[in-house]
Amino acid sequence: xxxxxxxxxxxxxxxVKQVIYKLNEKERDKFQLIIEDLDENHxxxxxxxxxxxxxxxxxxxxxxxxxxxxxxxxxxx
Amino acid sequence: MSSIKRRRQDDEYTPQKNVKRGRxxxxxxxxxxxxxxxxxxxxxxxxxxxxxxxxxxxxxxxxELAKVSTIQYHKRDSVSDLFGKNDFSNVNLKKDHANRPLxxxxxxxxxxxxxxxxxxxxxxDFLITISEPVSRxxxxxxxxxxxxxxxxxxxxxxxxxxxxEVLKILSKTEIPESLxxxxxxxxxxxxxxKLILKQNRYFVESSHADVLQxxxxxxxxxxxxxxxxxxxxHNGFLSNVTLSSKDLGMSGNKKDIEQKNxxxxxxxxxxxxxxxxxxxxxxxxxxxxxxxEIMSEKFEIVRRRCNELNYPMLEEYDFRNDSNLPPxxxxxxxxxxxxxxxxxxxxxxxxxxxxxxxxIVLPCGAGKTLVGITAACTIKKSCLVLCxxxxxxxxxxxxxxxxxxxxxxxxxxxxxxxxxxxxxxSGIVISTYSMVANTRxxxxxxxxMMEFITGREWGFILLDEVHVVPANMFRRxxxxxxxxxxxxxxxxxxxxxDKIEDLNFLIGPKLYExxxxxxxxxxxxxxxxxxxxxxPMTSEFYAEYLKASSRKRMxxxxxxxxKFQACEFLIRYHEDRGDKVIVFSDNVFALEKYAKKxxxxxxxxxxxxxxxxxxxxxxxxxxxxxxxxLSKVGDTSIDLPEATCLIQISSHYGSRRQEAQRxxxxxxxxxxxxxxxxxxxxxxVSTDTQEMYYSTKRQQFLIDQxxxxxxxxxxxGMDKNTNLAYREHNEQMDLLTEVLLxxxxxxxxxxxxxxxxxxxxxxxxxxxxxxxxxxxxxMKSLSGADHMAYYEGSRSNNNSGNRGNHFNNNRTxxxxxxxxxxxxxxxxxxxxxx
Numbered sequence: 001x002x003x004x005x006x007x008x009x010x011x012x013x014x015x016v017k018q019v020i021y022k023l024n025e026k027e028r029d030k031f032q033l034i035i036e037d038l039d040e041n042h043x044x045x046x047x048x049x050x051x052x053x054x055x056x057x058x059x060x061x062x063x064x065x066x067x068x069x070x071x072x073x074x075x076x077x
Numbered sequence: 078m079s080s081i082k083r084r085r086q087d088d089e090y091t092p093q094k095n096v097k098r099g100r101x102x103x104x105x106x107x108x109x110x111x112x113x114x115x116x117x118x119x120x121x122x123x124x125x126x127x128x129x130x131x132x133x134x135x136x137x138x139x140x141e142l143a144k145v146s147t148i149q150y151h152k153r154d155s156v157s158d159l160f161g162k163n164d165f166s167n168v169n170l171k172k173d174h175a176n177r178p179l180x181x182x183x184x185x186x187x188x189x190x191x192x193x194x195x196x197x198x199x200x201x202d203f204l205i206t207i208s209e210p211v212s213r214x215x216x217x218x219x220x221x222x223x224x225x226x227x228x229x230x231x232x233x234x235x236x237x238x239x240x241x242e243v244l245k246i247l248s249k250t251e252i253p254e255s256l257x258x259x260x261x262x263x264x265x266x267x268x269x270x271k272l273i274l275k276q277n278r279y280f281v282e283s284s285h286a287d288v289l290q291x292x293x294x295x296x297x298x299x300x301x302x303x304x305x306x307x308x309x310x311h312n313g314f315l316s317n318v319t320l321s322s323k324d325l326g327m328s329g330n331k332k333d334i335e336q337k338n339x340x341x342x343x344x345x346x347x348x349x350x351x352x353x354x355x356x357x358x359x360x361x362x363x364x365x366x367x368x369x370e371i372m373s374e375k376f377e378i379v380r381r382r383c384n385e386l387n388y389p390m391l392e393e394y395d396f397r398n399d400s401n402l403p404p405x406x407x408x409x410x411x412x413x414x415x416x417x418x419x420x421x422x423x424x425x426x427x428x429x430x431x432x433x434x435x436x437i438v439l440p441c442g443a444g445k446t447l448v449g450i451t452a453a454c455t456i457k458k459s460c461l462v463l464c465x466x467x468x469x470x471x472x473x474x475x476x477x478x479x480x481x482x483x484x485x486x487x488x489x490x491x492x493x494x495x496x497x498x499x500x501x502x503s504g505i506v507i508s509t510y511s512m513v514a515n516t517r518x519x520x521x522x523x524x525x526m527m528e529f530i531t532g533r534e535w536g537f538i539l540l541d542e543v544h545v546v547p548a549n550m551f552r553r554x555x556x557x558x559x560x561x562x563x564x565x566x567x568x569x570x571x572x573x574x575d576k577i578e579d580l581n582f583l584i585g586p587k588l589y590e591x592x593x594x595x596x597x598x599x600x601x602x603x604x605x606x607x608x609x610x611x612x613p614m615t616s617e618f619y620a621e622y623l624k625a626s627s628r629k630r631m632x633x634x635x636x637x638x639x640k641f642q643a644c645e646f647l648i649r650y651h652e653d654r655g656d657k658v659i660v661f662s663d664n665v666f667a668l669e670k671y672a673k674k675x676x677x678x679x680x681x682x683x684x685x686x687x688x689x690x691x692x693x694x695x696x697x698x699x700x701x702x703x704x705x706x707l708s709k710v711g712d713t714s715i716d717l718p719e720a721t722c723l724i725q726i727s728s729h730y731g732s733r734r735q736e737a738q739r740x741x742x743x744x745x746x747x748x749x750x751x752x753x754x755x756x757x758x759x760x761x762v763s764t765d766t767q768e769m770y771y772s773t774k775r776q777q778f779l780i781d782q783x784x785x786x787x788x789x790x791x792x793x794g795m796d797k798n799t800n801l802a803y804r805e806h807n808e809q810m811d812l813l814t815e816v817l818l819x820x821x822x823x824x825x826x827x828x829x830x831x832x833x834x835x836x837x838x839x840x841x842x843x844x845x846x847x848x849x850x851x852x853x854x855x856m857k858s859l860s861g862a863d864h865m866a867y868y869e870g871s872r873s874n875n876n877s878g879n880r881g882n883h884f885n886n887n888r889t890x891x892x893x894x895x896x897x898x899x900x901x902x903x904x905x906x907x908x909x910x911x
Contacts, residue, residue: 014616015765022623040616061765 007035008050010043017043019060020053174249181244183253187211190218200247205590206230207240212781213592222256227263229586232391232433233425237264270383272376272390273368273431274561275398279376281390282368288388289367297382301375377556392585393431394536394561396456402536402561403502407483409454416601419448422589423455426564432456434585436543436565440593440782441741442602445566446476449539452564454481458536459503461558463510465542467492472716473507473541491530496522498529506530513558514550535560543567543580544734551583569737571778594783602744603721603756607779608787609772610647611764612640617813622766629817634763635667635727636816638803643761645675645802646795647724648704651757656722657696658704661739664727665708666819671726672706674802679706693717712738718747722757731774736760740779760786 012020020043024033033053036044045053160166165183178194181187188208190200193216201218204210207230208220230240240260244252270292271282281298283289293299371379383390409415415423422437432455439445453460462473474488483505489497491508499506508530512523519527535558540546543565546554555563565584596602614622614637622633634640644660651658662668665681672679678692695702697719712735723743729735743756762772776786795801803809 013613013765015614015619018616018619018623021620 005035006047007044008047009038010045010053011041012043014040016057016061017041019057020045022060023053023056168250168253170250171248177247177249179244179247180249181252181256183256186222186256186259188220188222190220192216192218196247201592203243203247205592206233206235209587210590210592210781213594214780214783214785215594222260224263225586227260228267228389229435229588231264231267232435232586233588234428237261240264266387267389270388270390272380272392273395274392275395279371279373280368281371281379282366284366286367289369292383292386292388293369295382295386298371298379301371301379303370303372392434392562393429394433394456395431396458396536396561397430399458399536399561402458402534405457405459405483405487405503405505405536407454407457407481407487407505409451409481413447413480415447415451416444418591418596418601419444419451422448422591423451425588426452427455432537432562433588434563435588436567436570436580436584436586437588438567438570438590440591440596440602440744441568441738442745443568443591443596444601445541445568446473447480449541449564449566450477450480453477453505453537453539456537456562458561459533460505460537460539461530461535461560462505462507462539463513463541463554464507465545466509467494469541470507470509477505477507491526493523496526498526510546510550510554514553531557531559533559537562537564540565540584543584544570551580555583568741569734569778571733571737592783597744603746604754605740605743605756605758605784606787607740607758607760607776607784608789609760609762609776610643610789610792611762612637612643613764614766615639615809617810619765621813621817630767631727632664632666632816632819634766634768635662635664636670636812637763638809638812640726640761640763641671641674641803642795642801643792644671644724644726646792646798647722647759648675648677649798651722652703656703656757657717657719658722658724659711659717659720659742660704660706661708661711661723661725662706662727663709663729667727668706668708670815675704677704677706678702679708680710681708682710684710709735711742716745717742718745721746721754722759724759724761726761728760728771728775731771733775733778736775737778737782740784 010020017040020033027033031049032046033049034043034045038044163182163184168183171177176194176196178191178196178200180189182189188204190197190204192213194200197218204218204220208222208226211219211221213219227240231237237260241252241257244260269283269285269288273280273282281289281292293302380390418439422439426433426435426437432452437445437448439448449462464470464473470490470492474490477483477488478485487499487501487504489499489504489506491497491506491512493512513527513530515523538558538560540554540563543551544567563584565580570580570587570590593602597604614634618633618637622630625633648658648660660671660677662671668679668681671677678695680689680692684692692705696705697717709729720743723739725739740758743758746754746756760772760776762768776784780786803812
């Protein structure tokens with residue numbers, strides 16, 4: 001039987017893709033973020049989790065790069 | 078005195094020649110600016126006779142301002158809220174504000190200078206004296222007034238009123254009362270008292286008798302005082318008249334300008350003398366000074382007491398009249414040419430014919446050594462030079478021989494390998510901080526040598542790279558060695574651990590700080606193009622990065638294949654242009670990996686000295702060797718004028734100093750005077766990693782000096798070049814495995830222990846949260862040799878500095894503690910705090 005899943009295509013850097021993989025791993029028991037890994041720069045993800053991914057990615061990248069107030073905008077996602 | 082005048086109306090103005098303090102001028106012209114270049118010149122000369130600000134100028138302005146302020150009122154407008162407390166729209170602009178270069182923030186005391194103003198250069202000279210440069214890009218400069226900077230200003234002979242007057246003239250707005258008050262408060266007590274060494278006797282000197290009286294009220298100070306009834310007048314002060322000569326008395330300009338002219342002044346009161354200053358003396362630019370002698374063994378106490386009483390003492394050395402110390406026959410060779418800015422900083426040091434202690438800040442490659450040598454040639458007394466490593470000891474010796482006419486037998490070197498003494502009564506000893514400050518047991522020879530050093534008096538002590546010296550080590554040096562003058566030299570007076578202020582009181586105020594951009598535009602140092610190259614992490618590396626511990630992370634972002642490619646690409650590109658390239662990596666693992674892959678010679682802490690010399694000379698002379706890899710050992714004191722391009726692949730966290738020191742390696746490029754020559758400084762950064770954060774932090778110092786970093790997100794032509802390493806995915810995976818297998822320890826920064834007496838070179842503090850901890854364990858303890866060490870009595874129970882390792886018995890703990898002390902005083906401090 002065919003099962004339809006609603007999703008969105010996410011275009012991102014390879015690094016951000018890794019971040020999302022990590023999230024996926026972390027929340028594996030609760031839900032599945034990634035539906036399909038398309039290619040190096042594209043992922044097909046669960047559309048209901050878009051906001052969650054946005055905030056988490058933001059948080060992680062902030063942490064990794066800039067910690068104080070002065071500073072340049074983040075690398076384009 | 079001549080003043081530059083700018084007039085907007087060509088009606089009358091009064092000429093300003095020889096306007097004396099307090100002279101009244103009735104007719105005032107409101108509409109000109111009087112720009113006091115003479116003010117700055119005199120200040121540079123550091124003469125005691127501080128330029129007298131022609132009252133006329135400020136009076137004129139005041140009047141004008143008074144008029145304006147009556148009709149002016151403050152109205153809050155729609156955007157006021159956005160500025161909050163920083164809404165200064167109520168501050169009056171002077172009518173001719175466009176002509177004035179300064180704006181002062183009434184709240185913080187920050188001074189903003191328009192670098193493009195025609196008066197900027199003169200204003201800069203003044204600001205550099207009274208304040209600390211915060212940031213100096215090409216057009217707008219920011220300065221900050223601090224108590225220290227004002228202290229420095231006073232010590233070079235500026236007076237409170239003069240500072241305020243000049244500020245008033247230069248400022249676009251009225252100067253806030255609060256600021257004036259602060260200047261008054263900070264300067265009123267500074268500089269009033271001087272500690273002078275004359276013929277090996279310490280004198281507390283002041284031109285204000287009442288200040289001395291006040292100091293003598295203090296119990297500790299009066300105890301230290303020596304009462305000598307023969308020389309003194311009734312109240313016990315020695316009164317001298319000192320010529321405050323404008324003669325700078327630089328080396329090669331031998332004039333006996335100082336006259337000692339003991340003069341007893343008339344006494345009326347037994348206890349508190351009112352000393353009548355001879356009016357004639359004043360006009361002859363002479364100041365009457367009073368002094369009392371203190372016991373030399375107690376001068377430390379007196380100095381401390383004075384600081385507590387808020388009358389910090391300036392230290393001056395009357396070297397021309399010192400007959401006790403045997404003179405040293407040293408002079409600059411006639412061919413030696415001093416550059417204008419070097420002369421300027423020396424003139425601040427020898428302002429009134431005496432030598433004062435302090436710090437001179439010049440960029441790397443701008444000839445700090447020559448400044449030091451010239452100072453030594455001016456003082457002409459025995460001189461002790463302290464530097465950070467054995468390598469720079471040899472460099473200093475060579476420089477002394479090169480620039481001055483001193484005989485080789487008069488220069489002695491004191492390192493762990495060489496312990497020499499000079500012949501005759503005077504000479505120069507060059508050593509390292511660690512050798513002198515060492516408190517552990519020494520060899521017999523070293524002990525003898527130390528006795529030789531501490532047993533005599535030094536006219537001059539030169540402290541190279543002062544910023545790296547830990548404060549406690551410094552204190553030991555300063556207290557064990559009797560030196561009349563201390564001069565600190567440095568390129569980067571910044572530290573991540575805020576210990577800079579200690580130096581101000583241990584050595585003296587900052588006497589001079591050069592503007593990098595200025596020197597670059599005049600061709601004294603090379604023009605440098607700075608760029609930050611962003612290298613994206615490959616997905617595999619980034620996946621591991623996210624999982625890894627913080628030490629491994631460092632290794633991962635240093636070994637990022639994209640970074641490797643960028644590095645290789647840049648090396649090839651610049652080699653083809655004919656540049657000589659230095660690649661810096663703090664991480665030894667990465668260093669070796671890169672260098673071996675690219676087949677390029679490398680030097681790190683474990684490279685043996687003969688090999689180092691060989692590699693360096695190859696780099697300098699062999700046209701086939703155009704690139705070398707250096708670890709931290711190359712940050713300072715390796716002098717490679719051939720290098721024109723610098724690539725940095727891994728670095729010490731956010732150390733601003735390291736960045737600046739590394740840049741210094743290419744500032745002295747030989748080819749700097751070629752038409753259109755540029756040196757290149759690349760910093761390779763892996764994106765989305767902590768490196769980005771550190772990189773921004775590191776650049777701050779250089780940005781403040783006016784350098785602009787260009788961000789390169791992708792190197793053009795790199796994709797097309799198929800010869801680069803790690804293009805293939807499987808190669809990258811191999812590299813990744815290798816990195817992951819690597820021992821955690823290799824993620825450590827370099828092993829700078831080339832010589833036991835070297836300072837922990839470039840290591841500054843690690844003020845960042847996630848820390849790579851340096852593994853303090855060593856082969857010795859692993860092999861159990863700790864127990865073999867000689868160990869003596871009084872076992873310390875205090876193991877707080879240790880990470881309570883349970884296997885360690887007391888003895889190893891003690892041993893470890895020693896080990897720590899030996900190498901990383903800065904770290905120790907941090908550990909002890911925990």
